[in-house]
Amino acid sequence: MEVFRHTDFDPAFTAHLELYLQLRSNGFTYACTEPDNNRLMLLNNLDLSGEISDPDEKRMIGELSKEDLVFLPAARRTVIWSHLPFSLFPAEIGAGDIEKQASLLLDLSGQQICQDRYDELVVAFALPVNIYSRYRDLFPGAVHRHLAGSLLSSNAEDHVIHMVIQEHLVLLSVRIDGKLHLANSYRFQTTDEFLYFLLLATEQTGFDRENGSVILSGQVAEDGKLFQETAKFFNHIRLETSELWPDTADHETLPQYFTPLLKMMS
Incomplete structure (x- = not known):
């Protein structure tokens, strides 16, 4: 059962919505919004049974595959990572130069560099190529971002x-x-x-x-x-609070762990 579902949300008509999926080391949180007004339509969280010290991506993908709502048609999908190391770079540096400099700071053996751009800074982080490929196959065309972005303009x-x-x-x-x-x-x-x-x-x-x-x-x-x-x-x-808290839900009753995801969406 979802933590929040807007009364206007219809699983049969989702191609116009945006999906945000935040991955943690032992679960994931996801939300759907209307892109024109950023109205929150769906909010849910899934914790994997038992805590794990390191990300178990095979197990994560297995659990993801059970969440039908995550795979509904969407105008855009954004995958947000939290447990991966990151580095910050000035936004005026080009993408190619950032990738070269990031290679000196991050262990890039078999890694895919992702860049999350903001007005003044770029968050660069590395994904193992095999994991990046799995999520690319699951969510073709998805934008990959890092939760560290919520620290930059919150x-x-x-x-x-x-x-x-x-x-x-x-x-x-x-x-x-x-x-x-x-x-x-x-x-x-x-x-x-x-x-x-x-x-x-x-x-x-x-x-x-x-x-x-x-x-x-x-x-x-x-x-x-x-x-x-x-x-x-x-x-x-x-x-922290977020302007995207659903109007129809009591602010105090919504779990605080949704706030980082909502901040990335605002």
């Missing part, structure tokens, strides 16, 4: 740390005086490890913990340990 605040939590992975960015000072991903197993990387980022960038804001999204809850422990070190901390 907030207009000048002094902010934005974090996206996905299982035991955190995507983190630091903005000071409106400029991006840091964007990276870290794997952690415990809350203490999470706090170590977060506080290290504040020390490396000189972030003002007393006056700056911290915004979290993804698999995090306001009454959870990770949020509560983080709040001990910062005066201003809150959960």
Whole structure:
């Protein structure tokens, strides 16, 4: 059963819709929108049974094949990756030069370089060729993006740390005086490890913990340990919101882990 389905959604007429599929290491989230007005029509999440430390793409594809709605006709499909390493490059650098430079930063043995372009920056990430081929066959013509893009333009605040939590992975960015000072991903197993990387980022960038804001999204809850422990070190901390929350659904009842996907769609 979907978490949200608009009353106007009709599985027989989907060729005009856009499908967004966000892949995690132990599941996936997907949504359908109307491209003209960005109205959310469908929102769903599937967690694979049992947590796995590394992406099991064969298992993921097997579960995907059971989700008929993911394979309905669509005007465009966007596949969003979260668990892959990434690098940032200035947008003025050409695609060919980015691929050459990325080869120096990422392990490209048997890899396909994907580029996710924004106004000022490009997120470059590498996909194993065999995995890229499988998803290309599943979703011909799909656009491949990285969830790190949600860190680049999520907030207009000048002094902010934005974090996206996905299982035991955190995507983190630091903005000071409106400029991006840091964007990276870290794997952690415990809350203490999470706090170590977060506080290290504040020390490396000189972030003002007393006056700056911290915004979290993804698999995090306001009454959870990770949020509560983080709040001990910062005066201003809150959960992320999205303008794409369905009007017909209670904002507070929708799981927070949908927010990163919705931010990528807005």
